[in-house]
Amino acid sequence: MTTLISRPLHVMLLDDHEFILHGICLTLSAHSDIRVLGSYTHTQPLFAALSRETVDVVVMDYCLRPGELDGLNLLRGLRLRCPQARILVISSLYTPSTVSLALRCGASGFVGKELDAEVLPMAIRKVASGQVYVHPAMAERLADNDVEVEDLVDSVPPMGAGLPRIKPSVLTMREHEVLRCCLQGQSVTDIAEKFSRSVKTISAQKQSAFRKLGLRNNNELFNSRSQFEGWQ
Structure with missing residues (x-):
């Protein structure tokens, strides 16, 4: 309007x-x-x-x-x-x-x-x-x-509205899995062991997800965790 x-x-x-x-x-x-x-x-x-x-x-x-x-x-x-x-x-x-x-x-x-x-x-x-x-x-x-x-x-929310949640639809299924595990406190090594993938692969998927979401580091991910709808 x-x-x-x-x-x-x-x-x-x-x-x-x-x-x-x-x-x-x-x-x-x-x-x-x-x-x-x-x-x-x-x-x-x-x-x-x-x-x-x-x-x-x-x-x-x-x-x-x-x-x-x-x-x-x-x-x-x-x-x-x-x-x-x-x-x-x-x-x-x-x-x-x-x-x-x-x-x-x-x-x-x-x-x-x-x-x-x-x-x-x-x-x-x-x-x-x-x-x-x-x-x-x-x-x-x-x-x-x-x-x-x-x-x-x-x-974009109307004036006076609250901040919308971030939806993970821009991520691949595996990128989504990796960030969900990160939000649960798991390290890259933990995630690699959980899914039987290499640490290098998990790290690449995590960084790809960060780029897509405009995040730069783990601190930004955790500070924004309440915005990720349905990720827990």
Whole structure:
């Protein structure tokens, strides 16, 4: 559903590099219909500001410095603290798996940092209106990976809704088995012994599943375990 906003769009920014924030602010300052209410390098000041201000769009980097919430956990935190805001992810980690997972988990758009700067204000306007933004070139890459943008659009939760669960349908049966065992606390060696496969095979299946789900390590898997529907 399209949302009509007569005033300038209220935006907050989160990136752990001041230089990037300065560039984004400079780009957006040329657009009178977009107003940056604040830019932050840490999550906690952003959360505090969101508790005080009405925001239409949060523009967040997907990967922050160690010790900060990032990726799926940051999406979850923003959805819980500011469910009325749309979330637009910007990242140099611009792969079909990361884009599709971010959109399935509550983001309304994804912009790669290598794209032209003028893509950002266009993406902000689109997600603020209640639509989903994916660059046409990325939409083609998603289609090559059997992911349709229309399916991602249907999965984005409406404003005020909770965070949806991640469904493992993008995984092969064996990748699903491996991650299910990982979530139960089993090591790669344990899983290899259980299924009479080599450690190398199990490790390759685990890493393939991580790539498809946009996960980088075991910590992200366990922190996101409540999002994996029916995996236990």
